[in-house]
Structures are given as C-alpha cells and as structure tokens.
C-alpha cells in the first residue's frame with residue numbers, strides 16, 4: 001500500500017504522512033511543523049482511504065499516555081481471558097493502542113480488527129459507549145441513594161413457578177418488543193403500557209421489557225412507565241449488561257429481574273453480577289446458546305434461572321431444537337438436581353412449539369414476536385398456547 005494521505009488538523013495545520021503498513025511512519029513534508037504537545041493538547045484527525053482509516057492525534061502529555069497504555073493493556077487482558085472461555089465477543093473496539101509515536105503524533109490504524117465481527121459485537125461496543133456516558137451523568141453513588149428508597153422487588157421466579165403449576169404449561173414471560181435488528185419493526189402503533197396490560201390480562205406470568213434503544217427501539221422509560229401503570233407481573237429488564245452499573249439502574253427503573261448473556265460475560269462477571277442481583281433483590285436470567293455456555297453457567301453457584309436462546313445472536317439463525325439439545329443427558333440431570341428453572345427463548349409461535357420445548361424440560365418460555373404482532377397481544381397468548389390461560 002503506497003500512498004500519501006494528506007490530513008488537515010484543526011486548527012488549520014496540514015501535513016502529509018505515508019500510509020505504508022505496518023509502521024505508518026510520518027513523512028513530514030517539507031513543511032516545518034511548529035508543534036509542541038503543550039500547545040495542542042487534544043487534536044485528532046481522521047482520513048479514510050482504501051478502507052483504511054488512519055487516526056492521528058496529538059497527545060497532551062506523558063501522564064495521559066501512561067494511563068491510556070494501562071487501559072489498553074487491561075482491555076487486552078480482559079479480551080484474552082474471555083477468549084479462553086470461548087467468548088468471541090470483544091467488550092470494546094481494540095482501537096487506540098498507544099503503539100506508534102512520532103514526536104507529538106500518535107498513530108493507529110482502523111482495519112479489520114476495529115470493525116465489529118457480528119451484530120452482537122456491534123451492540124456490545126455501542127453499549128460500552130452508552131454506559132460510559134450514562135455513568136458520568138449518573139454515578140453509582142447517586143443510584144445507590146435512590147435504591148435505598150425504592151419499593152421492594154417482586155418474585156420473578158416465584159411467579160413463573162406459580163403459573164406453571166396453575167396451568168400445567170410453561171410460565172410465560174411475554175416480551176414488550178417493538179423491533180429487533182433481525183426482524184425490523186414488529187408493531188407500528190406501539191404503546192408499551194397497553195401491551196403490558198393486555199399481556200397481564202391474557203395470563204402472562206412475567207413481562208420482559210426491552211430497554212435497548214438503538215437496536216430494539218426500547219427504553220428504560222418504557223420499563224418505568226409499565227411499572228408505574230400498576231402492572232403486577234414481575235418485570236425482566238432486557239438489556240445487554242456489560243457493567244454492574246446497569247443492574248443498579250435497572251433496579252431503579254422498576255426491574256425485578258435482569259438478563260445476563262453468557263456469550264458476552266466471562267464467568268467472573270456472571271458470578272459478580274449474580275451476587276449484585278441478589279443484593280438488590282433481582283432475579284438473574286442467565287442466557288446461553290450452546291453447550292459450552294451451558295456448561296460454564298452450570299459451574300456457577302447460585303443460579304436459579306437459565307434461558308436457552310434458540311436464536312444465535314451472532315447470526316440470527318433460529319432453531320428451537322437448540323433447547324432440546326442443551327437439555328439432553330447429563331446437563332438436564334444436573335439442572336433438575338439443582339432445581340434450576342429453564343426458560344425456552346425465541347422462535348416460539350405455535351402450541352406445538354410450546355409443547356416441544358416443554359417436552360424438552362422447560363418450565364417457562366420467553367416470547368416476543370408471535371404475540372406482540374397480534375392486534376390484541378393478550379389474545380395472542382391464547383393462540384400461542386392453544387387455549388385461554390387467563391385467570
């Protein structure tokens with residue numbers, strides 16, 4: 001790759017550098033650059049050429065460099081640890097390693113490694129960015145004050161068990177879901193409170209409320225509004241949790257349970273987050289998609305609820321036989337021994353589907369699309385189970 005990138009740096013200093021890999025040595029043009037770090041503490045410039053983005057920034061000083069180097073190192077270590085547990089999702093883009101310096105310039109190259117490998121990774125990177133901003137606005141200490149005065153949580157697991165023994169069918173977690181990256185908009189006239197109330201009337205044991213805005217068109221306001229509207233069903237906050245801060249936030253916004261995704265979280269995070277959930281009175285629904293994730297989660301103490309997602313969040317492929325596969329043999333035995341409630345998640349549309357996952361061993365199901373699309377989502381529940389399960 002030969003070439004010369006011409007960059008214009010605010011405020012009005014331009015220079016040229018070679019974009020030859022791998023060193024990106026700056027070839028200062030004949031221009032004499034009268035630059036000193038202290039003059040320009042934080043200037044960045046980007047130029048995209050040939051699918052390659054070269055980011056050039058001028059750094060403020062030594063201390064900041066050292067901190068950044070440390071952060072980068074920690075990030076690398078976390079990714080390695082996660083990879084050793086089979087986790088392919090990287091927590092944040094591996095950008096800005098403090099690799100290449102030339103005088104006051106620092107270089108990094110945006111190549112394949114800085115592009116999310118799949119939709120789940122993209123969502124997680126976006127979430128990492130969102131959470132870091134939210135945390136600045138509402139630090140954990142301020143959330144803790146709210147929690148002291150928050151009303152008690154409701155028994156999510158108890159509600160599922162009660163529904164199961166009342167109907168003889170899996171307890172239903174009905175999902176308030178406006179859209180998804182794989183299916184687009186599911187319901188145009190979307191009134192979260194109306195849908196939640198219809199679900200409750202239709203016999204749902206619990207509700208799941210998506211709070212991700214960018215990819216699922218959900219929100220924490222929806223969760224709060226449903227809670228404040230007097231809905232009695234316990235509520236699952238359907239979020240992509242990567243930081244314990246989100247669990248505290250969900251608790252304040254009215255959640256009784258929260259989702260933890262094993263494809264994203266290493267064991268240590270799951271252990272730590274499950275403890276935080278217990279402390280806050282929340283149930284943790286730990287979601288798995290394959291045998292390796294199931295085995296990891298079964299090795300963690302104190303887990304009461306496991307969700308088996310029939311949808312692969314990396315490819316969007318749905319296969320309800322996944323629930324059966326993961327409950328066969330020793331795994332199923334261990335789950336029964338530990339008295340864990342398993343939730344069959346995604347892709348359930350008909351009474352046959354429900355019967356199939358129940359036969360496989362689930363005591364609860366999590367359903368969105370097939371019921372949220374019905375003009376009356378409450379009646380949709382009757383259609384899903386093949387009979388009226390309202391009280």
Ligand SMILES: O=P(O)(O)OC[C@@H](O)[C@@H](O)c1c[nH]c2ccccc12
Nearest residue numbers: 309345346347348366367368369370
């Ligand atoms: O709409 P469906 O196919 O009935 O799926 C509901 C639910 O299982 C799905 O929304 C889901 C399961 N796990 C998730 C994790 C994140 C976002 C969404 C999900």
